[in-house]
Amino acid sequence: MKRVIIATRNKGKVAEFEQLFSKKGIEVQSLLDYNECPDVEETGATFAENAILKAKTIAQHLKETVIADDSGLIVDALGGRPGVYSARYAGEAKDDQANIQKVLQELEGVPFEKRTARFHCTLAVATPDGRTFTVDGTCEGYITEKPIGTNGFGYDPIFYVPEKQKTMAQLTKEEKNEISHRANALKRLEQIWDEAFVKES
Numbered sequence: 001m002k003r004v005i006i007a008t009r010n011k012g013k014v015a016e017f018e019q020l021f022s023k024k025g026i027e028v029q030s031l032l033d034y035n036e037c038p039d040v041e042e043t044g045a046t047f048a049e050n051a052i053l054k055a056k057t058i059a060q061h062l063k064e065t066v067i068a069d070d071s072g073l074i075v076d077a078l079g080g081r082p083g084v085y086s087a088r089y090a091g092e093a094k095d096d097q098a099n100i101q102k103v104l105q106e107l108e109g110v111p112f113e114k115r116t117a118r119f120h121c122t123l124a125v126a127t128p129d130g131r132t133f134t135v136d137g138t139c140e141g142y143i144t145e146k147p148i149g150t151n152g153f154g155y156d157p158i159f160y161v162p163e164k165q166k167t168m169a170q171l172t173k174e175e176k177n178e179i180s181h182r183a184n185a186l187k188r189l190e191q192i193w194d195e196a197f198v199k200e201s
């Protein structure tokens with residue numbers, strides 16, 4: 001069976017990639033399957049820099065072609081924050097609930113029409129010989145006034161998707177994968193799909 005390695009330890013991302021790749025008959029592996037891989041420090045200033053850092057480090061470590069995902073929430077009324085700092089917005093603990101509360105607090109009193117936001121995803125592909133390339137995907141929405149829904153991960157409970165009239169956390173995995181930043185980035189990647197990063201296992 002064909003397989004692909006995603007350089008992430010985020011279970012929410014892994015579940016979404018599994019659903020997206022299963023439609024193509026491709027098995028997903030992640031760093032949850034390769035525990036010996038290092039945690040990569042995300043020192044970049046952009047999603048692309050961080051995605052490349054993660055993909056390159058893991059591709060070199062495993063001597064395999066891998067994909068990394070660096071993603072986050074961009075809130076217009078907060079000047080683009082939390083942005084590349086989304087995972088650690090409320091501190092090093094990477095606490096989704098604390099991150100959500102911090103965003104809601106900072107947006108207190110901001111009316112719905114000014115709570116525009118987007119999710120951004122950069123996927124980086126790195127080969128063992130050091131070649132890299134990136135693609136981007138986004139998804140537009142609004143920040144709610146309180147968390148709604150229990151599906152998904154991260155900021156999903158406070159991200160309202162107008163075309164679905166629901167928050168991301170009220171969508172099934174299948175519904176989220178029709179419209180998400182991650183799914184949109186993967187569509188771009190398919191357009192430049194290369195046998196180099198899908199191998200027979």
Ligand SMILES: O=c1nc[nH]c2c1ncn2[C@H]1C[C@H](O)[C@@H](COP(=O)(O)OP(=O)(O)OP(=O)(O)O)O1
Binds near residue numbers: 069073156182
């Ligand atoms: O679909 C999403 N739905 C809700 N929230 C999301 C989504 N996509 C990214 N996010 C948030 C979660 C985290 O706060 C940050 C990603 O940070 P990011 O560094 O890319 O991922 P991570 O550290 O959790 O895992 P890893 O680096 O191992 O892939 O943006």
Ligand SMILES: [Mg+2]
Binds near residue numbers: 087
């Ligand atoms: Mg991270």
